Amino acid sequence: MPAITLPDQSVRRFDGPVTGTALAAEIGPGLARAALAMKLDGKLVDLATPIEQDASVVFVTRRDPDALELIRHDAAHVLAEAVQELHPGTQVTIGPAIENGFYYDFARNEPFTLEDLAAIEAKMREIVGRGEKFEREVVDRDEAIRFFQAKGEKYKAQLIEDLPASETITLYRQGEWVDLCRGPHMRSTADVGQGFKLMKVAGAYWRGDHRNAMLSRIYGTAWRDQKELDSYLHMLEEAEKRDHRRIGKEMDLFHLQEEATGSVFWHPNGWKLYLAAEAYMRRRLDAAGYQEVRTPQLVDRSLWEKSGHWENYRDHMFIARVEDEDKHLALKPMSCPCHVLIFRQGIRSYRELPLRMAEFGSCHRYEPSGALHGIMRVRQFTQDDAHIFCTDEQIAPETARFVALLSSIYRDFGFDSFRVKFSDRPTPRAGNEEDWDRAEAALREACRLADIEYELNPGEGAFYGPKLEFVLRDAIGRDWQCGTLQVDYVLPERLGAEYVGEDGARHRPVMLHRAILGSFERFLGILIEQYAGRFPLWLAPVQVVVATIVSDADGYAERVADAFRATGLEVRLDLSNQKINAKVREHSLAHVPVLAVVGRKEADSGMVALRRLGGEAQELVPLDQAVARLAAEAVPPDLRKADPVPAAQA
RNA sequence: GCCGACGUAGCUCAGUGGUAGAGCAACUGAUUCGUAAUCAGUAGGUCCACAGUUCAAAUCUGUGCGUCGGCACCA
Numbered sequence: 001m002p003a004i005t006l007p008d009q010s011v012r013r014f015d016g017p018v019t020g021t022a023l024a025a026e027i028g029p030g031l032a033r034a035a036l037a038m039k040l041d042g043k044l045v046d047l048a049t050p051i052e053q054d055a056s057v058v059f060v061t062r063r064d065p066d067a068l069e070l071i072r073h074d075a076a077h078v079l080a081e082a083v084q085e086l087h088p089g090t091q092v093t094i095g096p097a098i099e100n101g102f103y104y105d106f107a108r109n110e111p112f113t114l115e116d117l118a119a120i121e122a123k124m125r126e127i128v129g130r131g132e133k134f135e136r137e138v139v140d141r142d143e144a145i146r147f148f149q150a151k152g153e154k155y156k157a158q159l160i161e162d163l164p165a166s167e168t169i170t171l172y173r174q175g176e177w178v179d180l181c182r183g184p185h186m187r188s189t190a191d192v193g194q195g196f197k198l199m200k201v202a203g204a205y206w207r208g209d210h211r212n213a214m215l216s217r218i219y220g221t222a223w224r225d226q227k228e229l230d231s232y233l234h235m236l237e238e239a240e241k242r243d244h245r246r247i248g249k250e251m252d253l254f255h256l257q258e259e260a261t262g263s264v265f266w267h268p269n270g271w272k273l274y275l276a277a278e279a280y281m282r283r284r285l286d287a288a289g290y291q292e293v294r295t296p297q298l299v300d301r302s303l304w305e306k307s308g309h310w311e312n313y314r315d316h317m318f319i320a321r322v323e324d325e326d327k328h329l330a331l332k333p334m335s336c337p338c339h340v341l342i343f344r345q346g347i348r349s350y351r352e353l354p355l356r357m358a359e360f361g362s363c364h365r366y367e368p369s370g371a372l373h374g375i376m377r378v379r380q381f382t383q384d385d386a387h388i389f390c391t392d393e394q395i396a397p398e399t400a401r402f403v404a405l406l407s408s409i410y411r412d413f414g415f416d417s418f419r420v421k422f423s424d425r426p427t428p429r430a431g432n433e434e435d436w437d438r439a440e441a442a443l444r445e446a447c448r449l450a451d452i453e454y455e456l457n458p459g460e461g462a463f464y465g466p467k468l469e470f471v472l473r474d475a476i477g478r479d480w481q482c483g484t485l486q487v488d489y490v491l492p493e494r495l496g497a498e499y500v501g502e503d504g505a506r507h508r509p510v511m512l513h514r515a516i517l518g519s520f521e522r523f524l525g526i527l528i529e530q531y532a533g534r535f536p537l538w539l540a541p542v543q544v545v546v547a548t549i550v551s552d553a554d555g556y557a558e559r560v561a562d563a564f565r566a567t568g569l570e571v572r573l574d575l576s577n578q579k580i581n582a583k584v585r586e587h588s589l590a591h592v593p594v595l596a597v598v599g600r601k602e603a604d605s606g607m608v609a610l611r612r613l614g615g616e617a618q619e620l621v622p623l624d625q626a627v628a629r630l631a632a633e634a635v636p637p638d639l640r641k642a643d644p645v646p647a648a649q650a
Numbered sequence: 651g652c653c654g655a656c657g658u659a660g661c662u663c664a665g666u667g668g669u670a671g672a673g674c675a676a677c678u679g680a681u682u683c684g685u686a687a688u689c690a691g692u693a694g695g696u697c698c699a700c701a702g703u704u705c706a707a708a709u710c711u712g713u714g715c716g717u718c719g720g721c722a723c724c725a
Contacts, residue, residue, distance in 0.1 A: 103720095111653055111654065112654085113654060113655075114654075114655065199719095200654090200655095200719060200720070201653085201654060201655090201719085201720080202653070202654070202719065202720030202721065203652060203653025203654065203720065203721055203722095204652095204653080204720070204721045204722090205652075205653095205721055205722060208721075208722075209722080210651075210652070210721080210722045210723080214652055214653055214721075215653090215721090216653075216654085217653090217720070217721080219719095219720080245717095245718095249661075250661095256716095256717090257716085258698080258715065258716050258717090261715090261716070307725095308725090309725065312725065313725055316723090316724085316725085333725065334725060336725085365724080365725085367723080367724070368651050368652095368722080368723055368724090369651070369716090370651060370652070370653095370720090370721080370722080370723085371651090371722085371723060371724070372716095372717090373718090377724080462725055463725065464725080481724085486725090513725090547685090548682095549682080549683070549684055549685085550682050550683070550684090551682060552682080577680095577681075577682075577683095578683090578687090578688080579681095579682090579683055579684090579685095579687085579688060580683070580684055580685050581683090581684090581685065581686060581687065581688090582686080582687050582688080583685080583686090584685045584686050584687095585685090585686035585687055586686085586687085587686095588685095588686055589686080595685080597684075597685065599683095599684055600684095601684080609684085609685080611685065616685080616686090618684090618685065
């Protein structure tokens with residue numbers, strides 16, 4: 001006698017078990033048509049599930065956020081059916097819904113190529129058109145294994161074998177096609193609709209392990225309808241326009257070339273941007289009580305052996321040798337061991353702690369070729385690296401201080417939000433279990449104190465300690481770790497860092513490894529995409545272009561440019577013999593933030609016509625005011641006095 | 651590193667075995683013009699590299715390098 005509570009708090013009673021389908025029909029034909037699945041006591045299940053006891057039921061329709069996940073998951077099944085129909089002998093493995101879409105991994109000798117997608121997608125549309133009913137079936141475990149093995153589906157059989165014995169094995173049937181699946185699904189393949197598209201093919205290791213076979217993955221995107229699909233595809237196109245590699249070219253910021261794979265050639269414009277960011281960081285670190293140092297590029301192998309890097313990362317280090325000496329020097333992949341060496345010079349007192357040692361450390365790492373990505377993932381990069389030598393008690397307050405600094409800096413760069421991941425002990429790792437317990441507990445406590453919400457990232461810590469990762473997102477939705485904070489008991493131990501405590505005895509400091517931008521290269525890449533090249537004035541490599549309308553204004557234009565330059569602004573003068581339309585277009589495409597146009601009128605009256613990038617308005621301003629205003633605007637955020645120049649006339 | 655695609659002028663790209671192309675940019679000349687492309691002309695290429703097939707290779711094959719999309723990796 002189930003009593004079913006609906007979202008409006010009304011209750012319906014039934015004599016016996018009733019399926020969601022029947023319940024929806026009972027409530028009304030509109031709902032019966034719209035319901036795709038239901039939430040039974042909060043759990044998403046098939047509409048065909050019988051409700052046997054008192055429960056609350058919420059129907060999921062196309063409009064609900066949950067619908068997207070159902071559509072995408074079902075689309076993955078449709079993809080698999082289409083592939084097996086077109087390419088018999090292909091084995092299915094797994095195919096989940098993901099952000100914006102779905103994928104399915106197939107095992108076959110010949111991987112799929114882009115050219116296969118059109119036919120597969122057409123077949124998918126056919127299957128959606130067929131409206132095959134999804135039917136759930138609970139099966140015996142051994143029988144299921146035999147069933148899939150008989151079909152030659154070794155991967156599926158393997159998946160079932162690896163499921164815990166307690167797990168109910170369910171199959172989902174759609175027409176002739178069957179898949180092992182936990183569900184839930186919608187009513188039929190028709191519910192997928194036509195708002196999907198196959199996007200790309202890729203290789204992917206079985207179970208994400210590079211020692212396993214490489215499967216052939218097909219990615220698709222799926223939405224509620226064509227309109228949503230179109231707007232997603234449009235968003236992707238827009239995102240592509242802000243790709244840092246493209247804008248890097250357009251703004252002449254940097255280039256990469258074969259002779260120095262994975263290292264950036266910064267051009268004058270890009271280097272201006274870099275230096276602006278570096279100068280800003282140097283001021284912020286200085287104000288936050290860090291001391292800047294500089295340590296060697298080439299360091300003998302023995303130090304890396306002591307630190308444990310040789311053992312863990314030797315394959316990823318650039319090694320240099322010289323003819324006359326039997327030595328292996330490594331280009332430093334990180335600065336921390338060197339910082340410990342500085343710490344160890346002389347005798348340290350507890351009074352010096354926390355000691356915050358910072359370096360814009362130029363590092364080299366031999367990244368796998370497939371990992372390289374524009375300037376975001378390179379083999380030579382500069383970290384805004386620092387190490388805080390402190391006591392156990394100082395871990396939490398130092399973490400809180402760090403997060404406050406990081407948030408403030410991200411905000412100044414225009415990032416209002418970021419995600420935090422907590423990565424705990426990996427395998428293999430250095431150090432003993434007690435230290436790992438201490439380190440993880442300290443970091444958790446620090447997060448609590450600093451009021452940080454994080455997601456757990458199990459087993460992903462550094463080999464010497466747990467870490468927080470601060471993650472920013474690029475234009476096309478890829479996540480990049482930028483900031484980090486790591487608690488380390490291991491390196492101070494290995495490299496023998498110690499200080500004299502209040503008690504006169506020697507103690508081990510803890511080391512907090514921390515970075516905010518992470519690598520300048522990566523951060524600037526993200527920054528370029530964040531602003532789509534339209535930097536705020538303080539970061540823009542070229543801040544003002546003075547452009548003339550007639551050559552009679554050339555002399556005045558030069559005086560205007562000089563006046564801007566005198567305040568430190570980066571100014572270009574465009575006296576070329578082109579129409580003003582062409583000049584506006586050219587400098588707009590180059591993302592110059594301010595265009596100061598001067599013609600006869602301005603020359604006669606001592607004015608400039610200011611035009612902002614992205615706007616169409618022009619503003620006629622007396623030269624001295626324009627200079628004062630832009631100079632004030634170009635002041636980096638950390639140097640800005642509260643409300644420097646009244647914005648009234650701006 | 652693995653799977654797939656791609657590599658042609660400074661840039662974006664066309665060119666399926668028979669004399670290497672376009673637009674933009676550059677350069678020269680004309681034009682002095684009021685806020686996203688003025689007109690005309692000129693010049694510009696070891697078609698990523700090496701090897702092979704062929705009478706003939708940008709084009710077909712192999713190897714290498716690089717780039718891109720994923721996977722794996724990311725101290």
